[in-house]
Amino acid sequence: MNSIHLNNLRFFAHHGYHDEEGVTGTNFDVSVSISFDAPEKITTLPQTINYVEVYDVIKDIFQRPTKLLESIAHDICDNVSVLDNRIRTINITITKLHPPISNFIGSVGVSLVKSY
Numbered sequence: 001m002n003s004i005h006l007n008n009l010r011f012f013a014h015h016g017y018h019d020e021e022g023v024t025g026t027n028f029d030v031s032v033s034i035s036f037d038a039p040e041k042i043t044t045l046p047q048t049i050n051y052v053e054v055y056d057v058i059k060d061i062f063q064r065p066t067k068l069l070e071s072i073a074h075d076i077c078d079n080v081s082v083l084d085n086r087i088r089t090i091n092i093t094i095t096k097l098h099p100p101i102s103n104f105i106g107s108v109g110v111s112l113v114k115s116y
Contacts, residue, residue, distance in 0.1 A: 002035070003034060006051055007031045015028070015066050015067070015096075018100060021100060022065055028062070033091045033092075034087055036086040037088060049084055054083065057083070058076055060079075091112075
């Protein structure tokens with residue numbers, strides 16, 4: 001089993017449960033690992049998962065405002081999984097870097113692991 005990783009992708013988007021988040025937006029950090037079946041030695045792009053295609057899927061989904069990060073994580077996994085039938089596991093973490101919580105310092109986020 002091989003894996004590719006896209007780490008610390010940054011997006012400014014208008015996701016959130018509260019109306020103000022849809023107006024003001026905030027920064028998000030996304031990391032995803034994809035495990036897939038591949039030959040013992042990968043020597044060509046078609047033998048691996050193209051991380052540019054994965055990034056394009058994530059970027060597209062992040063452009064559509066969504067209330068819950070959990071929904072975004074599921075949408076990303078479902079859309080990435082159809083890129084290649086060799087994908088076995090997708091592990092994604094989405095972090096909201098500046099949540100609108102009074103007197104809160106830190107970040108919040110969700111993680112999801114889906115197997116195919």
